[in-house]
Amino acid sequence: MNWLNKLERKFGRFAIPNLTMYLLAGYVIGFGIMYLMPQIIGWITLEPALILRGQVWRLVSWVLIPPTTNLISLAFLVLLYYSLGTALERAWGTFRYNVYIFSGIIFTVIATFVLYGVLYGVYGFSVSLSSVGMISTNYITMSIFLAFAAMYPDMEILLYFILPIKMKWMAFVYAAMALYYFVMGGIATKVAVGASLLNFVIFFLSSRNLKPYTPKEKARKAKFKQQTRPHMTYANGARHRCAVCGRTELDDPTLEFRFCSKCNGNYEYCQEHLFTHEHVK
Template identity: 80%
Template sequence: MYGRRTILVKKGVNVLNWLDKLERKFGRYAIPNLTVYLLAGYVIGFAVYYLAPNLLRYLTLEPYYILHGQIWRIISWVLIPPTGSLFSLFFLVLLYYSLGTALERTWGTFRYNVYIFSGIFFTVIAVFILYGVFYLIYGVALPMSSIGLISTNYITMSIFLAFASIYPDMEVMLYFILPIKMKWMALVYAAMALYYFFTGSLAVKVAIGASLLNFVIFFCSSRNIKRFGPKEQARKAKFRQQSRPHMTYSNGARHRCAVCGRTELDDPNLEFRFCSKCNGNYEYCQDHLFTHEHVK
């Protein structure tokens, strides 16, 4: 759930990055349980694939038709299932439900939303760029179907890679039989992606490139991604448990500046952070964070 955060300031460096700033402004608009909606879309697309296969051609990501008014294609292509096998779809839904919901709990709803939607956005932008390049070269508008359909398989791949990077040593039961660590599965996944990138169609290259670009940009821009790791989460939980009796103030306030005494009840726009140079759990508002005298 979106809420106020207390950020640790170490050696005078503000670790609040651009995602945290966006979360403060737009976090309330994040969609909870986004994985459920994504996988439900796969199931709907799978049903359409078998019950009304001709309908799928109205859902594909086709820049030509989008530019001619069929704007629903910008998002409807996400409904196209990454597999045509019911057996594979069953295991995909089970696996990615657990991975996606775990990522959302670890990152928070807003950060997870940004990761998924940016992957979709990069794919759409890449397809339009490819469409424009072909138009400049050949002078005609070539449909994407002539070079292959854009698959949603690589959106789920980005979820898998993100989870493996945070929980590399977690073991999963592959097909409920073989225990294997996430980091080894991620290496196999990455090798397969590279193989399909060099041997697949242009559409496959676009889908893989967009998903990997999303993964790289997201993790490179998250300078403090280690704070989402299991060890760091356990440390924070222990700290919250130990500090809770000392951080409950009058009228139910949870944050109070050690200099001016103001709380979040006095001004909901106040930000509170701890200072690592002070001995003890001293919290300061933004007006006194860098001007207070350190407690030794």
């Protein structure tokens, strides 16, 4: 994904580490609001009509509304999605994970405004989306699960800490549930399902090569770094040295170094000797 690589080079420093923790903490806060101050819920929902009248905090505050109103379910959700989200962030990197989560939120907001515009055009007056169904964050957390299942389909988890089940089978169940809610739910539910899962569709359709993020490839890279680390520390802190001329990046910052796949061992060469050296057997 060249477009995402370019964005990461420009804006990667603004990425929010541990985004999953903040997202789940917002659910806990929202859960507390629902039971301790239920009258405030009406002030944090995603309502385009009220946002256009100046209540701009609703663009963000709706994310506090938890996907479930059951305390036990919320506890399981927090434990499960914290582990899934942090694993995805480690695999993709902080910036890519931020893009994935925020795109789901932004798509939902945009789709909600489109829905409001359509309803306004049909009925000719402002329509409260609460009357057709509250926009939920449930499908944003579902997109995290689907992304994890796509990355690690054969990983097993203990459902409710009891039943072992592979991620890919749970993903099929989640996808079936999303399809059911999309078909049987109200218009607001259809918007929430479609918009919040659009990030999953776009991300994986545009990611033709996910091999660098697979567990097998990451383990191979980690093993390679561990094996080469003792051989890549030289005098004055240099990390690269040509096995022929002995020059390092400290001698000439413009030098490029590569390992030779035909040499028996971890031998590194500068660009001048990469193709002219005698292979070590």
